Amino acid sequence: MSIRRFLWVGLALLALSLTSAALWLFSLPMPVMAQAQAVPEAERQAMLTALQPPKRARPLVAVVGLNEATETTDYLLTAGVLRRVNVADVLLLATGPGPVHLYPALAVHADQTVAEFDARYPNGADYVIVPAMSRDDDPIVLAWLRAQADKGALIIGVCAGAKVVAAAGLLDGKRATTHWYYRQELLEKHPSITYVPNRRMVVDHQVATTTGITASMPMMLSLIEAIGGRRKSTDVARDLGMAPWDARHASDAFHFTRPFATTVLGNTLAFWRREQIAIELRPGLDEVSLALRADAWSRTYRSNVVTFSATGDAVESRHGFRIIPDERTATTHSNPVSALKHKPADALDQTLADIAARYGGRTADVVALQLEYPGFHSGLTP
Structure with a gap:
């Protein structure tokens, strides 16, 4: 096979793959509004x-x-x-x-x-x-x-x-x-x-x-x-x-949607923009707020979380859990997030708002959908 023919075959296969991917994306449903009903x-x-x-x-x-x-x-x-x-x-x-x-x-x-x-x-x-x-x-x-x-x-x-x-x-x-x-x-x-x-x-x-x-x-x-x-x-x-x-x-509100897929795909392909979010571990921190915040920041497809402490040793949380830092300092990270001062539910809401401000509302929606969180996603009601 000549080089020219090889290139044409490669381009044809690429075009076919892109067409198939586009058809798959457009076949996905859009988000739906759904109201959760009271439990007797x-x-x-x-x-x-x-x-x-x-x-x-x-x-x-x-x-x-x-x-x-x-x-x-x-x-x-x-x-x-x-x-x-x-x-x-x-x-x-x-x-x-x-x-x-x-x-x-x-x-x-x-x-x-x-x-x-x-x-x-x-x-x-x-x-x-x-x-x-x-x-x-x-x-x-x-x-x-x-x-x-x-x-x-x-x-x-x-x-x-x-x-x-x-x-x-x-x-x-x-x-x-x-x-x-x-x-x-x-x-x-x-x-x-x-x-x-x-x-x-x-x-x-x-x-x-x-x-x-x-x-x-x-x-x-x-x-x-x-x-x-x-x-x-x-x-x-x-x-x-x-x-x-x-x-x-409201179970119908949570499903694989076109905005979810396109946002994840776009964030994944933009790998050169991926960054680390540093969270400092301090004695007495609220482990529930920490878990929610670390989980959310790690689901953007744009960021991952690294933790650090002053000594590099395990840090005991508010209720006695020993959390192990990834590093001793965060001097190599330009994106430390604020201290965990909020109550857990508020910390999650604030984190999703911070993600929306940093990466856009669709990325925050992607995180909320992964967390199956009914209190934030723009297509859901609490």
Whole structure:
């Protein structure tokens, strides 16, 4: 083949690929407006009853993480919300020794490994929280979840953690939900699951599941209410900066859209404009605000987060979590973000506003859609 012919063939293939990509993009739907409907009080009360402590008067809560990669907010936010009120003992667990590397940002020291937990608490936990993980089939995680369920623990799959719970066989024949992006995958792999739309959380026979990442806040508030009563959960909600919450959700508003795809594609292709966002870790910082802010900045396809501390050592957060900095200083970074002064819900809103100001509203919408956050996306209602 001559060089000229080779070039023409290459150009033809490129044109065909670009045409196919354009047709695919234009085939995607646009965002839709959707109004979440109120949850009947009888349904809310039934959920709270199903979430009541199964074994101990003062429950033991274990948040399990895969050392290699566990979702940032699913792991750190859930434990951080629960530790804000003295109604349960809350432990961060890891599958093995060493730090738990979170994605898309942060790293933390777990309190115990699952083996250490089993040795200390042979009767198991009351609640096990299962975050999204880099793999759904880790044998240590699956075996441990089955054992905890057999011991009477209530299993809570947060976000795509529902896929891990399902892989352990604990969602067979049950009603459930999950992050909008993984819903079809979950149902294809586990066809006996009944998907429940328009609910941020679903509880069925000792197993609870939630929609996307930010649903972990109302899920944990509901758990606090089931354990300690409405007043305690309201106090924590006020501390978080949250408005009234329940299980309402407008599921139709969360799906793969044309603006989402085009924005992600454009931001990804503009790799030379990618930057690092530096966050300083200081003793006593609010781990929930940190998790939300780091998670959001890491989902723009324009930025990633790097953390630093004055000493380079692990920093203890407001509620006793040991967060490991990436670096000792941020002198090499021109984009440090402000200190975490806001209440968590306000910190997330402010972060999305900062992202919109820096990269444009569509990028902020992309982040909000990934977080399945109903309070910001321009095509949604709270």
